[in-house]
Amino acid sequence: MSTFTAEHTPAEIVKVFPKASDLFKKRRIDFCCGGDRPLRAVFTEKDVDEAAVLSELNIAYESWSKEDHEIINWDNIALTELVDHIVYKHHAFLNEELPALGQFVTKIFRVHGANHPHLKELHRLYNDFKVDMEEHMIKEEGEVFPLIKEYEINPSEELAKRIHEANGGLEDEHEAQGDILKRIQEITNDFEPPADACTSYRITYARLSELTSDTFQHVHLENNILFKRVK
Known part of the structure; x- marks a missing residue:
């Protein structure tokens, strides 16, 4: 291209x-x-x-x-390897980052919420995202990903149907989680802290930006590559 x-x-x-x-x-x-x-x-x-x-x-x-890049063609990677990449890179990142970042979100809401009312909505949105994403990852790792790995070894129409049914729910959840992140990006002015922001405030916004980027990449791998390949 x-x-x-x-x-x-x-x-x-x-x-x-x-x-x-x-x-x-x-x-x-x-x-x-x-x-x-x-x-x-x-x-x-x-x-x-x-x-x-x-x-x-x-x-x-x-x-x-023109630069030297190692480009991974995920369409040619084994499904098991792709699943493991998602778990050990993206799920691991979220499992570590969600609780830690949540403390920062709570801190800046407590300290600056009176002067920056949008931090109340940010606090609510973030915690909704955290709970939803943690439950989502448990479902993927406990139910759907093992089915995909099994399908790669012993493909069958019945197994494919079970995966497709499960994926439908996951994609709906992805959309809801994506909407939360888009709203967070909107109310934080594209993660641009206000002029009077303290260090914790700036760190929070920077980490929210990183969380959003990683999650969008994560969902892209699942929706547009992993799930489509099983279909």
Whole structure:
């Protein structure tokens, strides 16, 4: 792929050019839950300057493609290896980060909530996301991922049906979790702390930004690659 056009989907682009996820995050363009829609439809819906985004995207891709990168073609990786990557990279990150970051979110709400009312909503949204995501990962690791690993060894129509039924619920949960993160990004002004923010405030926003980026990549791997390959 040499040039991206408005007919490409965000999911297709991120598979070829992983760093496009940064641009999509900045522009609030969904590449995971709703990543299968052509960019043209997204541009129209969001009233985005198509030429400007495509120019920025293709200039960044041209520069990136000249560098030495190890590009993993997840479509050719064994399903078991892909599942393990999701668990040991993305689930491990969330299991460690969610409780720790939650303490920062609570701290800045307690200290600065009176002067920054949006921190009340941030506190509520974050804790909703934390609970939902922890339950979601338990379901994946305990039920769905073992089925996918079994399917790779002994594929059957019955097993595929069970996986598809389970995946439908997971994708709905992904969409709900993605909506929470999009709302967090909105109320934090794209994770830009206010001028009077203390160090803890700035750390919280930086870690929320990292959490959002990692989760979008995580969901992209599941929705647009893992689940589709089983289908």
